[in-house]
């Protein structure tokens with residue numbers, strides 16, 4: 001870059017900062033008028049400048065920004081290999097598909113069983129179904145909303161090969177039990193960490209327990225790239241299988257700007273594959289029936305800036321969650337707030353509220369009251385996934401009656417705790433909840 005180019009860039013970044021301050025900086029909150037969002041993008045001019053910088057370079061497809069993000073994210077998680085993808089759903093799809101790759105000696109085969117829970121996000125379960133594997137559904141615990149580990153033994157069969165867990169709403173699953181169960185029965189473990197980036201169990205980061213973990217960078221999550229996701233694994237064969245599946249199924253695993261690392265082949269024109277002419281360009285040899293699930297380098301540039309903010313975001317999420325919990329405790333006879341394991345450090349995605357049994361409060365009535373007052377609410381994702389139209393006729397196994405999953409589907413919802421909410425938003429939420437109970441003659 002010439003001196004002129006650099007000084008032009010400097011001028012552009014200065015203008016971006018000014019633009020951010022004029023048009024994006026925190027807007028005034030007007031109680032009752034402004035929306036209290038359940039989630040949202042939290043950023044400043046640094047994300048905007050990083051993205052513009054990537055646009056000015058005009059590389060566009062995955063390159064330097066991706067390499068930097070993957071390096072920083074791997075360091076943060078303490079996991080060796082990161083693969084950036086275009087969504088958390090894509091990360092889930094690749095996680096399961098890579099376990100079927102013949103690059104793995106003990107790969108999964110069609111018809112093998114994968115234990116998961118029925119209270120789930122759709123694309124976590126879809127990934128199992130789309131790969132011709134059989135999901136085996138167990139119930140969740142009412143207090144943590146997470147997979148009920150006491151049902152794992154009943155779910156086990158000769159065909160069980162993997163467990164796919166979700167750390168629901170940022171609350172860590174019982175990793176002690178799950179890790180020892182998967183070890184004892186030689187199962188693969190996939191962790192869906194899309195809602196729980198930064199959470200820990202026994203001091204260890206979520207996503208570092210399993211063979212593979214997945215992340216989403218949709219704006220609702222702990223950091224964002226607009227759209228985006230990642231897959232993390234310590235297993236080099238899984239990483240290479242996922243890389244190939246992400247990139248059209250191609251054989252070559254040399255990465256951008258990398259020469260000898262990760263055993264890059266560095267041998268584009270000197271390889272021999274069965275049925276192919278000698279020296280056929282390795283970049284045009286396909287070893288998987290793949291996809292194209294790549295994001296843009298511009299997204300990675302944003303992710304790099306967001307990752308720097310993650311520790312602050314996590315602190316703010318925890319503070320907001322604890323504030324609501326303390327302020328709403330008075331209504332615990334009617335409403336249930338989630339519990340966590342002693343060893344768990346949640347990275348709260350949201351503040352779940354469940355109407356208690358025999359309470360005369362109706363979830364729909366309460367939820368709609370909050371929405372009418374401009375407090376956004378959301379459901380616990382798909383609820384009981386088997387009740388969703390697309391999943392009625394899937395091949396699956398169900399353990400027990402899923403009564404907690406159904407209870408949550410009928411009685412729970414959530415509101416936000418994301419870092420875009422300050423005390424003014426939280427005080428407003430608390431006041432509106434108090435008003436609701438006051439109107440019912442409960443104070």
Ligand SMILES: Cc1ncc(COP(=O)(O)O)c(C=O)c1O
Nearest residue numbers: 087088089121194195216217218
């Ligand atoms: C638990 C969970 N898994 C997977 C996903 C899918 O992520 P994406 O929206 O990036 O596809 C989500 C999305 O919110 C999620 O909450």
